Amino acid sequence: KDEAVARVMQDDFAILVKYISDKDIENGLNHIVQKMNECNMASLGLDENYVISLSVGVYVIEDKGLNMLSIQDRAYMALNSAKKTQGSLLRYAFFQEKDRVRLVEDKRIENRMEEALQNKEFIVHLQPKYDISTNKISGAEALVRWEDPERGLVSPGCFIPLFERNGFIYKLDLYVFEQVCILLRSELDRGVEPYTISVNLSRSYLNRPNFLDEFKNICKKYEVSPKYLELELTESVMFENMDLLSEIINDMHDFGF
Numbered sequence: 001k002d003e004a005v006a007r008v009m010q011d012d013f014a015i016l017v018k019y020i021s022d023k024d025i026e027n028g029l030n031h032i033v034q035k036m037n038e039c040n041m042a043s044l045g046l047d048e049n050y051v052i053s054l055s056v057g058v059y060v061i062e063d064k065g066l067n068m069l070s071i072q073d074r075a076y077m078a079l080n081s082a083k084k085t086q087g088s089l090l091r092y093a094f095f096q097e098k099d100r101v102r103l104v105e106d107k108r109i110e111n112r113m114e115e116a117l118q119n120k121e122f123i124v125h126l127q128p129k130y131d132i133s134t135n136k137i138s139g140a141e142a143l144v145r146w147e148d149p150e151r152g153l154v155s156p157g158c159f160i161p162l163f164e165r166n167g168f169i170y171k172l173d174l175y176v177f178e179q180v181c182i183l184l185r186s187e188l189d190r191g192v193e194p195y196t197i198s199v200n201l202s203r204s205y206l207n208r209p210n211f212l213d214e215f216k217n218i219c220k221k222y223e224v225s226p227k228y229l230e231l232e233l234t235e236s237v238m239f240e241n242m243d244l245l246s247e248i249i250n251d252m253h254d255f256g257f
Helices: 024-035 069-081 097-118 161-164 171-189 204-209 214-221 235-239 242-255
Strands: 004-009 012-016 054-058 092-094 120-130 136-148 153-154 194-200 229-233
Touching: 004 171, 024 092, 054 069, 069 092, 069 097, 097 136, 097 161, 120 171, 136 171, 136 204, 161 171, 171 194, 171 204, 171 214, 204 214, 204 242, 214 242
Parallel strands: 054 092, 136 194, 194 229
Antiparallel strands: 004 012, 120 136, 136 153
């Protein structure tokens, strides 16, 4: 009575419950998991159980002036913490002050990211690749840093995860790639044979059809041969969609990356 549950999307639910203490919430979650798993594969006459596990982020509503979206955002932040905890059937975490600080910081970054890109505050550092068999540099990897006018040099760990969540990573990756092409073009114009430079691509690109066209167009714009460029994907991408990944890699090679 006087409680609510709503399906947000897919396997994502929001629940509004009454409580007296944190223990009430923990007991309630355990009860939900227990009831969900009473019905399993064995009861359907199959050999193995089908286990349903829960990851839960909890926000205890202390600020009653918050709207429902803000309340839900705080629960989602706790959910991210919950997914990092141990537990077979139930993993949960409560929203904490550090989450609120992170929320404020993320909002500050989001408010500045477009302006920072326009002002060229994102700068490319080149990390050399060293061949120990020849004792020579064999290439470089492009790494992005944020030169914030107020805070100085900001580590990518502070903004890349957020940009991957909100989609700004697409603009940033293209910007870094273009800066690398500008550098390569200047080397070629000086008559210098440039090193091959690798550029990281976010895993988010796997869900973006024909994304390589944008990178190809930048190469053509600066008349830079793709042989001087490597596109680097993280290992985690390998386990998501091998068929799609294979197509993308073939497309990269066909163009000359």
